Amino acid sequence: MPPQLEPLLEGLVFPEGPRWHEGALFFSDMHDHRVVRVDLAGRSETVVEVPHRPSGLGWLPDGRMLVVSMTDRRLLRLEPTGLVEVADLTPVASWHCNDMVVDRAGRAYVGNFGFDLEAGAPPVPADLALVTPDGDVRIAAGELRFPNGTVITEDGRTLVVAESFGACLTAFDVAEDGSLSGRREWARLERAVPDGICLDAEGAIWVASPVSAEVLRVLSGGRVAERIPVATQAFACMLGGPEGRHLFVCTAEGFEPEAARVARAGRIEVTEVDVPHAGLP
Numbered sequence: 001m002p003p004q005l006e007p008l009l010e011g012l013v014f015p016e017g018p019r020w021h022e023g024a025l026f027f028s029d030m031h032d033h034r035v036v037r038v039d040l041a042g043r044s045e046t047v048v049e050v051p052h053r054p055s056g057l058g059w060l061p062d063g064r065m066l067v068v069s070m071t072d073r074r075l076l077r078l079e080p081t082g083l084v085e086v087a088d089l090t091p092v093a094s095w096h097c098n099d100m101v102v103d104r105a106g107r108a109y110v111g112n113f114g115f116d117l118e119a120g121a122p123p124v125p126a127d128l129a130l131v132t133p134d135g136d137v138r139i140a141a142g143e144l145r146f147p148n149g150t151v152i153t154e155d156g157r158t159l160v161v162a163e164s165f166g167a168c169l170t171a172f173d174v175a176e177d178g179s180l181s182g183r184r185e186w187a188r189l190e191r192a193v194p195d196g197i198c199l200d201a202e203g204a205i206w207v208a209s210p211v212s213a214e215v216l217r218v219l220s221g222g223r224v225a226e227r228i229p230v231a232t233q234a235f236a237c238m239l240g241g242p243e244g245r246h247l248f249v250c251t252a253e254g255f256e257p258e259a260a261r262v263a264r265a266g267r268i269e270v271t272e273v274d275v276p277h278a279g280l281p
Contacts, residue, residue, distance in 0.1 A: 002228045005249060005269040009038045012266030014257070015250035016196065017068075017099060019057045019281050020240020025248050025268065027236075028054035028067075031257045035067060038268060040241065048078055056100025058108060058281060060133065068110055070096045075108060075131050087137045092129040099196060099236075101150040101159070101281050106133040107178045109140055109159065111147035118257075123165050130178055140180045141172060149197035149236065151205065152280040160186050160205060162194035169194060169205060169218065187222040196236025196250065199279040208234040208249065215249055217273075226273075232265060244276030 008025075013032040018025055024039045026047065035054050038044040053070035060066065065078040066086065073089040073096065086108075089097055093112035100110045107130060114126025128147045130140035141147075145166035152159050152174065159180060160171045169187045172180035192209040199205055200217070204225060207216045210233035217226035228249075236250040252266040 002226060003247070003271040003273060005228060005230060005271050007267050008040070008042050008248070008270045009036075009044055009268040010266075011264050012036075012252070012268070013264055014235075014252050015266045015268055016236050017054070017056050018196070018236055018238035018240075018248050018250055018268070020238055020244075020246075020248070020277070021059060025238065025240060026057055026065075027250060027268065028057060029266065030055060030070070035065075040246070048083060050076070050083070053096075055098045056110060058100055058102030060102070060106045061104065066100070066102055066108055068097045068100050070098065073097050073112070075100075075110060087131045087135045089129050089131070089137060092127050092137055092139055094124070094126055097129075098147075099149045101152055103152055103174075103178065103280060104156060105178070107131065109150055109161075111144070111150065111161065114144075114146055128161060128180075130180075132178070140178070141183065144170070148195055149208070151197055151199040153199065153203075154201075154279045160197070160199075162197050162207065164193050164195055167192065167194070169197070169207070186220055187218050189216070189218065189222065192216060195234070196238075198238045198277065198281070200239060200273075200275040201244075201278040202275050203278075204275065206237045206239065206247065208237045210235050215247070228271065230269065232267075238281070239273070239277035241272075244278075245272050245274070247271050247273045 018027040052072040056068040095113040146164040149162040171186040173182035193211040
């Protein structure tokens, strides 16, 4: 019997990019244009409003939060006075930006759609952007099929990115300067579309798959060790909680912005699993 998800927070529009940080879950309610913080008792608050849709979240070594601003393709930093621009991602991002992972040196790896998904444009490959703490932007990896959720292993030496339109997880070696090399397939997924992902202490990756309405615990090579179904669609997941064993899942009824705003069927759902969180985010 798989673990059963229970609602932690309801009435959301489209939750994405969950991150456990300083005793609470932070996430982007993407189509409601805000970053939200919720604790394990379900008490929530808006952290900051992001007019051009927030997505990936992360933190610099000094504790300041980074936020991906999707439709204007910028990386922002939250200061006491509000959001400021870290970098313009348009030289690398060919369409809306999405998820992100920030390494321990404060370097941000940011994905993007690559094409106009909402208009039904044909898929084209996209580049993964690397942003340094001082705002320099370069291509970390190219020819990715909708680079989305991304993790970095505990030792900092391997980055794995979900290629949503490639139905696979792709791994790279990470150099001291943050550059990526040694591209290889970490896992191929059958009948799943990998969206947000997170890493556990046994080296397995939890994968949110909206099309198959589930989260999967995937081992290197592609074997699925666990499946947890959701009632709607699963778009992202994160391990957190006091012992790192709470699995938080962002769910919603669909991707369309207007339909999502009307339905407000987005949820943060949660269950407990056996193997705790590891690595980044």
